[in-house]
Amino acid sequence: MLTELRISGLGVIDEAVADFAPGLSVLTGETGAGKTMVVTGLRLLAGGRADPGRVRRGADKAVVEGRFDLAAAATMDVADRRELDELLEDADVELDEDGSVIAARRVGADGRSRARLGGRSVPAGTLARFCAPVLAVHGQNDQLRLLKPDRQREAVDSHGGAAARAALDAYREVFHKWREARRILAERTGRARELAREADMLRLGLEEIDALDPKPGEEAELDAVIRRLTDSEELREVAGQAHEALTGDAESAEPVVNVLDHLRHRLAAAGDPALDPIATSIGQAVAALGDAATELGRYLADLPVDAADLDSALERRHDLKALTRKYGTDVDDVIEWARTARVRLSEVDTSDAAVAELTAAAERLATELADRGAALTAVRRAAGDDLAGRVSAELAELSMGGIGLVVRVRASGDGLAAATESGLDDVELALDGPSGVVPLGKGASGGELSRVMLALEVVLAERSGGGTLVFDEVDAGVGGRAALSIGKRLAILARTHQVIAVTHLAQVAAYADTHLVVNKSGDSAGGAGVVSGVRSVDDAGRVTELARMLAGMEDTDTGLAHAEELLTKARAEKSQAQVDR
Numbered sequence: 001m002l003t004e005l006r007i008s009g010l011g012v013i014d015e016a017v018a019d020f021a022p023g024l025s026v027l028t029g030e031t032g033a034g035k036t037m038v039v040t041g042l043r044l045l046a047g048g049r050a051d052p053g054r055v056r057r058g059a060d061k062a063v064v065e066g067r068f069d070l071a072a073a074a075t076m077d078v079a080d081r082r083e084l085d086e087l088l089e090d091a092d093v094e095l096d097e098d099g100s101v102i103a104a105r106r107v108g109a110d111g112r113s114r115a116r117l118g119g120r121s122v123p124a125g126t127l128a129r130f131c132a133p134v135l136a137v138h139g140q141n142d143q144l145r146l147l148k149p150d151r152q153r154e155a156v157d158s159h160g161g162a163a164a165r166a167a168l169d170a171y172r173e174v175f176h177k178w179r180e181a182r183r184i185l186a187e188r189t190g191r192a193r194e195l196a197r198e199a200d201m202l203r204l205g206l207e208e209i210d211a212l213d214p215k216p217g218e219e220a221e222l223d224a225v226i227r228r229l230t231d232s233e234e235l236r237e238v239a240g241q242a243h244e245a246l247t248g249d250a251e252s253a254e255p256v257v258n259v260l261d262h263l264r265h266r267l268a269a270a271g272d273p274a275l276d277p278i279a280t281s282i283g284q285a286v287a288a289l290g291d292a293a294t295e296l297g298r299y300l301a302d303l304p305v306d307a308a309d310l311d312s313a314l315e316r317r318h319d320l321k322a323l324t325r326k327y328g329t330d331v332d333d334v335i336e337w338a339r340t341a342r343v344r345l346s347e348v349d350t351s352d353a354a355v356a357e358l359t360a361a362a363e364r365l366a367t368e369l370a371d372r373g374a375a376l377t378a379v380r381r382a383a384g385d386d387l388a389g390r391v392s393a394e395l396a397e398l399s400m401g402g403i404g405l406v407v408r409v410r411a412s413g414d415g416l417a418a419a420t421e422s423g424l425d426d427v428e429l430a431l432d433g434p435s436g437v438v439p440l441g442k443g444a445s446g447g448e449l450s451r452v453m454l455a456l457e458v459v460l461a462e463r464s465g466g467g468t469l470v471f472d473e474v475d476a477g478v479g480g481r482a483a484l485s486i487g488k489r490l491a492i493l494a495r496t497h498q499v500i501a502v503t504h505l506a507q508v509a510a511y512a513d514t515h516l517v518v519n520k521s522g523d524s525a526g527g528a529g530v531v532s533g534v535r536s537v538d539d540a541g542r543v544t545e546l547a548r549m550l551a552g553m554e555d556t557d558t559g560l561a562h563a564e565e566l567l568t569k570a571r572a573e574k575s576q577a578q579v580d581r
Contacts, residue, residue, distance in 0.1 A: 047128020
């Protein structure tokens with residue numbers, strides 16, 4: 001829920017703060033006062049295009065800040081809430097202590113734009129993703145977008161709820177597999193000769209590598225062996241001398257180990273406690289030297305003496321170098337190349353058996369896709385019929401009696417050849433009226449389209465809640481009893497959503513729970529033109545504003561009486577509707 005909106009330097013608004021509450025809030029004001037700038041600010045928060053032409057003349061930037069109470073979003077769709085929480089976590093945004101977060105957008109006069117969420121800089125796209133489940137702005141352009149087939153299909157799917165989502169997810173899962181299978185099959189058959197050449201090259205490389213069978217880290221081990229073989233005589237001499245010194249031979253005196261061990265015994269037997277630690281240290285040295293002598297013996301025994309071993313090691317290293325020149329910088333790279341080559345070889349197999357297997361897999365997926373597409377179509381038709389009936393009832397309440405909504409769900413072309421990620425059918429909204437059934441774009445005026453949009457929102461709201469819906473002059477082109485009906489439907493919609501409506505009709509504004517007036521106060525001191533602000537009005541102020549909206553008669557007793565009567569009637573109807581609920 002949007003609790004506060006701050007705007008500075010946007011259009012005719014120099015500085016303005018608007019506080020919003022649950023229920024229905026309306027924005028009214030004279031023409032040119034800046035009501036549209038409030039909606040423009042909300043569009044900017046929702047990630048809309050940053051237009052430097054909207055920056056107030058004389059200002060270097062426009063700034064819009066909105067505080068959203070996410071505790072009120074607890075009733076939103078579970079999937080939407082999960083995505084919202086994940087987005088906040090990914091952006092490292094922490095909520096304030098009251099469970100709210102501030103979204104902000106800055107647009108410079110030079111065209112540069114900045115977005116912030118929870119005090120952190122984020123891309124404008126992140127701001128749009130954040131606002132998507134919590135803020136929806138409906139204006140004339142949005143009503144025109146309702147004429148697009150994709151938006152009409154989305155409306156039907158939304159009304160279909162969990163059943164439609166499950167059917168669409170199931171269809172898309174198979175669709176992606178089927179599309180990939182067809183792509184691979186087309187590649188195998190269309191590029192058979194090219195892929196066959198690639199396969200031959202991969203096989204030759206694998207045969208060459210498999211023949212040598214390199215092992216991870218083998219190069220380093222070979223280099224160590226070659227060094228030992230090359231220097232074997234010098235190594236044998238040094239190790240032999242050390243071994244003889246420790247163990248003794250026929251020409252030497254007593255071995256070093258024996259001499260030290262004899263000294264240790266004499267020190268231990270001397271009877272002086274001060275010599276005991278020294279004797280112990282010498283004993284430890286004797287043990288260490290004994291281990292060293294043993295290791296030297298093993299080293300000398302393992303030291304190669306056959307020159308053929310050196311030749312073999314040098315040849316092995318030469319063969320491995322030949323592989324690394326072709327397939328990688330070292331042996332580990334060669335082994336990785338072989339692994340990926342085996343995977344790729346399975347992908348470019350153009351043998352009859354492989355193509356037949358791919359063809360069979362694509363056909364199985366095509367059958368499954370047709371089944372899931374048919375199931376999705378059935379769900380959409382059921383949802384469309386129900387949506388049509390409910391919206392038609394709402395249209396009757398909006399003074400469009402005799403006109404009903406028709407939802408057409410039809411196959412979109414020649415079977416799977418026309419398959420898209422969205423299904424196998426086209427969804428179209430049409431109006432059934434005196435002229436028969438005609439598409440929505442051809443059979444609705446601007447005012448009727450506004451009421452169709454409102455009727456759809458009222459019906460779709462039955463399956464969702466917790467978000468903020470903004471309507472910019474949804475009452476355009478209507479008046480009289482139809483305007484009263486719009487006000488009543490907005491009030492009904494405000495039971496499950498926060499609703500903000502910009503209106504120029506007193507009949508709509510009378511149903512508000514919160515009434516905000518956008519005032520203009522003439523030229524600013526800096527010559528920047530009209531200055532506008534936003535203020536909340538009490539009951540007396542509402543009567544005055546409604547009288548102005550009715551006929552510009554806010555200074556007459558008749559006008560005020562008419563406004564007060566209108567306000568009283570709207571409150572009574574809202575109270576009765578609450579009781580009936």
